[in-house]
Amino acid sequence: LHGGDIDGVRSLVEPMHAADIADLFELVGRDDRPPLAAALAGLIDGDVLAEMNDWVRDELIDELSATQVAEIAGELETDDAVAIIEDMEEADQRAVLRALDPDDRAAIEEALSYPEESAGRLMRRDAVAVPEHWTIGQVIDFLRAGEEITTDFWEVFVVDPAHRPVGTCLLSWILRTPRRIAIADVMKREQTLIPVDMDQEEVALRFQKYALISAAVVDQAGRLVGMITADDVVHIIQEEASEDILRLSGAGEDDINEPLPQTVRRRLTWLIVNLGTAVIAAAVVGLFQGTISHLVALAVLMPIVSGMGGNAGTQTMAVAVRALALNQLTSSNSIRVFVREFRIALVNGACLGLLLGIAVSLIFRSTDLGIVIALAMVINNLVAGIFGVLVPVTLEKLRVDPAVSSAVFVTMATDVMGFFSFLGLATLWGLGG
Amino acid sequence: LHGGDIDGVRSLVEPMHAADIADLFELVGRDDRPPLAAALAGLIDGDVLAEMNDWVRDELIDELSATQVAEIAGELETDDAVAIIEDMEEADQRAVLRALDPDDRAAIEEALSYPEESAGRLMRRDAVAVPEHWTIGQVIDFLRAGEEITTDFWEVFVVDPAHRPVGTCLLSWILRTPRRIAIADVMKREQTLIPVDMDQEEVALRFQKYALISAAVVDQAGRLVGMITADDVVHIIQEEASEDILRLSGAGEDDINEPLPQTVRRRLTWLIVNLGTAVIAAAVVGLFQGTISHLVALAVLMPIVSGMGGNAGTQTMAVAVRALALNQLTSSNSIRVFVREFRIALVNGACLGLLLGIAVSLIFRSTDLGIVIALAMVINNLVAGIFGVLVPVTLEKLRVDPAVSSAVFVTMATDVMGFFSFLGLATLWGLGG
Numbered sequence: 001l002h003g004g005d006i007d008g009v010r011s012l013v014e015p016m017h018a019a020d021i022a023d024l025f026e027l028v029g030r031d032d033r034p035p036l037a038a039a040l041a042g043l044i045d046g047d048v049l050a051e052m053n054d055w056v057r058d059e060l061i062d063e064l065s066a067t068q069v070a071e072i073a074g075e076l077e078t079d080d081a082v083a084i085i086e087d088m089e090e091a092d093q094r095a096v097l098r099a100l101d102p103d104d105r106a107a108i109e110e111a112l113s114y115p116e117e118s119a120g121r122l123m124r125r126d127a128v129a130v131p132e133h134w135t136i137g138q139v140i141d142f143l144r145a146g147e148e149i150t151t152d153f154w155e156v157f158v159v160d161p162a163h164r165p166v167g168t169c170l171l172s173w174i175l176r177t178p179r180r181i182a183i184a185d186v187m188k189r190e191q192t193l194i195p196v197d198m199d200q201e202e203v204a205l206r207f208q209k210y211a212l213i214s215a216a217v218v219d220q221a222g223r224l225v226g227m228i229t230a231d232d233v234v235h236i237i238q239e240e241a242s243e244d245i246l247r248l249s250g251a252g253e254d255d256i257n258e259p260l261p262q263t264v265r266r267r268l269t270w271l272i273v274n275l276g277t278a279v280i281a282a283a284v285v286g287l288f289q290g291t292i293s294h295l296v297a298l299a300v301l302m303p304i305v306s307g308m309g310g311n312a313g314t315q316t317m318a319v320a321v322r323a324l325a326l327n328q329l330t331s332s333n334s335i336r337v338f339v340r341e342f343r344i345a346l347v348n349g350a351c352l353g354l355l356l357g358i359a360v361s362l363i364f365r366s367t368d369l370g371i372v373i374a375l376a377m378v379i380n381n382l383v384a385g386i387f388g389v390l391v392p393v394t395l396e397k398l399r400v401d402p403a404v405s406s407a408v409f410v411t412m413a414t415d416v417m418g419f420f421s422f423l424g425l426a427t428l429w430g431l432g433g
Numbered sequence: 434l435h436g437g438d439i440d441g442v443r444s445l446v447e448p449m450h451a452a453d454i455a456d457l458f459e460l461v462g463r464d465d466r467p468p469l470a471a472a473l474a475g476l477i478d479g480d481v482l483a484e485m486n487d488w489v490r491d492e493l494i495d496e497l498s499a500t501q502v503a504e505i506a507g508e509l510e511t512d513d514a515v516a517i518i519e520d521m522e523e524a525d526q527r528a529v530l531r532a533l534d535p536d537d538r539a540a541i542e543e544a545l546s547y548p549e550e551s552a553g554r555l556m557r558r559d560a561v562a563v564p565e566h567w568t569i570g571q572v573i574d575f576l577r578a579g580e581e582i583t584t585d586f587w588e589v590f591v592v593d594p595a596h597r598p599v600g601t602c603l604l605s606w607i608l609r610t611p612r613r614i615a616i617a618d619v620m621k622r623e624q625t626l627i628p629v630d631m632d633q634e635e636v637a638l639r640f641q642k643y644a645l646i647s648a649a650v651v652d653q654a655g656r657l658v659g660m661i662t663a664d665d666v667v668h669i670i671q672e673e674a675s676e677d678i679l680r681l682s683g684a685g686e687d688d689i690n691e692p693l694p695q696t697v698r699r700r701l702t703w704l705i706v707n708l709g710t711a712v713i714a715a716a717v718v719g720l721f722q723g724t725i726s727h728l729v730a731l732a733v734l735m736p737i738v739s740g741m742g743g744n745a746g747t748q749t750m751a752v753a754v755r756a757l758a759l760n761q762l763t764s765s766n767s768i769r770v771f772v773r774e775f776r777i778a779l780v781n782g783a784c785l786g787l788l789l790g791i792a793v794s795l796i797f798r799s800t801d802l803g804i805v806i807a808l809a810m811v812i813n814n815l816v817a818g819i820f821g822v823l824v825p826v827t828l829e830k831l832r833v834d835p836a837v838s839s840a841v842f843v844t845m846a847t848d849v850m851g852f853f854s855f856l857g858l859a860t861l862w863g864l865g866g
């Protein structure tokens with residue numbers, strides 16, 4: 001493709017959707033991106049950048065001047081422009097803002113004044129609002145005449161004189177109602193209002209729960225300041241769910257397009273934390289060196305007990321973390337969930353313990369060893385079940401993201417207790433003497 | 434709350450949104466649900482059931498007669514009715530369908546004829562279609578006059594005489610265009626068509642990629658048969674992402690509301706598979722019993738090597754599984770991603786190996802042991818990086834869901850190779866003699 005045939009490339013790319021052009025940049029290697037950008041100059045507009053993966057976009061934007069970025073941001077809706085500008089460095093950001101025309105600058109500066117990942121960053125400011133005393137006919141005339149109205153919207157927000165939303169009306173209802181009816185008689189009064197400082201994850205849960213297409217955003221005084229639409233929320237949900245998967249596995253916000261040094265630094269930090277817990281578990285084994293040196297079979301079998309506890313703990317933890325993220329697990333039902341997981345752990349532990357105990361008795365010709373490993377399996381499954389719920393719930397109470405830190409504590413508990421219960425029982429049983 | 438004060442409960446629940454009533458059922462214990470349902474009789478309509486967790490809903494529906502279910506399903510839009518009916522048992526399903534009025538029955542039977550989790554199940558059949566030769570004025574008159582038109586819609590689909598979609602037009606554009614203009618001049622020709630048999634995960638990705646609010650669903654002949662709206666897709670994305678998290682951790686489609694026996698059966702199956710791999714890993718340790726009996730420190734340290742490999746493998750795997758699910762990882766860039774992970778593994782392995790090697794040399798006063806464990810850490814990190822990408826990519830090629838099965842293979846690789854490299858190197862180095 002890149003044999004110098006720039007016109008060929010351009011004609012191939014020209015009919016593509018912005019999102020597909022953005023994907024193309026992600027698929028080619030890092031070194032091929034600047035020449036591709038040069039070849040496609042003019043075709044890469046704000047929409048393409050808005051669709052692009054954060055890392056790939058930042059690389060491209062670094063190559064552009066502040067004026068070029070400002071030009072692109074000026075074409076976009078506020079929410080997309082903010083998404084591009086918010087990741088830039090402070091100094092670059094200021095340069096771009098200076099180059100924007102005053103209206104766009106004010107809008108973007110206001111959006112940037114809200115916390116990251118809040119409704120204020122996500123919202124579009126061009127919500128269409130009408131007073132509640134209007135008739136449908138007046139609303140239609142206003143919509144047809146208004147010069148400044150955005151083209152893409154799905155519902156009209158009805159506001160009182162203080163600009164507080166009192167109801168919403170879908171365009172389809174407006175179209176299907178006679179002109180003389182008052183909008184206040186058609187609109188839906190029951191509405192979901194999003195405070196401007198609400199976290200985006202919470203916004204996404206509201207959209208999902210109430211099956212919304214768009215929702216009004218209000219400031220502290222309850223005044224309408226913007227709207228959020230379902231297409232933006234779709235992005236957020238995907239992003240938040242991915243974050244949870246990656247955090248649970250200790251990969252942080254990793255992404256195959258992130259620059260290598262950052263990835264290494266983040267993953268290494270996590271691995272070093274884990275190294276600490278692994279050393280603690282090893283120290284527990286160290287306590288029983290005497291027993292092991294008498295019966296090496298214990299060293300052979302001990303990873304089974306700790307590993308199986310880890311697997312059971314991960315299952316419970318994933319279920320709990322997910323239920324917490326979806327607001328399914330709250331203080332009113334946490335005891336019930338805890339009891340549920342305890343019972344599951346008891347059944348699973350008994351089944352696995354029995355299975356393993358019989359196998360070990362036969363293979364090592366020692367009923368004692370079989371009984372010890374079976375008991376250790378039951379104990380460690382219970383530990384897994386208890387910590388699998390307790391750790392995420394406690395972290396959530398302490399306002400630490402359970403997806404980030406649960407795994408360390410749960411694995412430490414199952415490793416330490418796995419070794420301790422198996423080797424400890426073996427010592428008590430006199431297997432090492 | 435449940436001290437017999439039924440009127441009190443009813444008056445509390447009456448003003449609540451359907452989704453909140455559904456949540457209430459999930460929060461109370463299983464035994465409290467039937468009395469709650471009895472107390473709220475009449476308030477539980479189709480919307481409440483549609484919002485309810487699958488497990489909780491199934492329990493409630495089991496208590497209802499086919500006629501009652503049919504009555505509820507009749508009130509709902511096709512997609513919501515299908516969601517309720519598709520989980521019922523075959524015989525119950527037939528009874529409900531018989532009790533439905535013929536129009537609803539035909540619609541639901543058609544939807545059920547499409548595969549589960551396909552666009553055909555998700556779609557609403559009441560898409561509004563207009564011929565391409567109409568003017569905006571004709572469209573407006575049609576929308577105002579049509580008796581059979583649904584009330585909630587956001588765009589109109591423009592179709593050719595064979596009922597194939599040729600473009601879409603947002604209601605806001607229709608409202609803001611003079612009556613005499615032809616709709617063909619206003620509509621957007623570039624549209625995203627969803628084939629009726631497309632998997633729902635793919636549908637969700639399209640919505641996300643192209644930031645859609647609604648999209649036309651077409652049959653094999655390209656004819657418009659329905660539409661999918663963003664509010665339904667929001668549900669799907671949440672569902673699919675949750676599934677991936679839970680599958681990765683071996684909890685399957687677990688959910689805190691699932692009946693216990695099913696949960697136990699599914700988790701136990703997974704744990705038994707893992708028991709198999711743990712036994713294989715233990716067998717590897719068994720090969721080196723002679724070495725271990727001479728130097729028990731090896732038994733103390735070996736879980737560190739295998740565990741750390743497991744952590745690194747999980748990180749890489751989670752990133753790869755997520756990239757596969759989002760279509761970011763394809764055959765055109767899999768080699769690049771592989772090389773990237775290999776380099777990360779090399780750097781991380783070297784850092785961790787150095788750290789651990791020095792610590793072990795000092796604590797155990799044996800440079801040899803330090804060197805052996807450092808080398809084993811590097812090897813096992815590379816194994817983790819290689820298998821972390823290779824396993825999910827290969828499973829995807831074999832059309833097995835990588836989220837379900839990757840963890841077993843990756844953990845087995847890091848466990849086996851962790852023990853083998855550490856104990857093997859120790860034996861070669863003469864540490865056991």
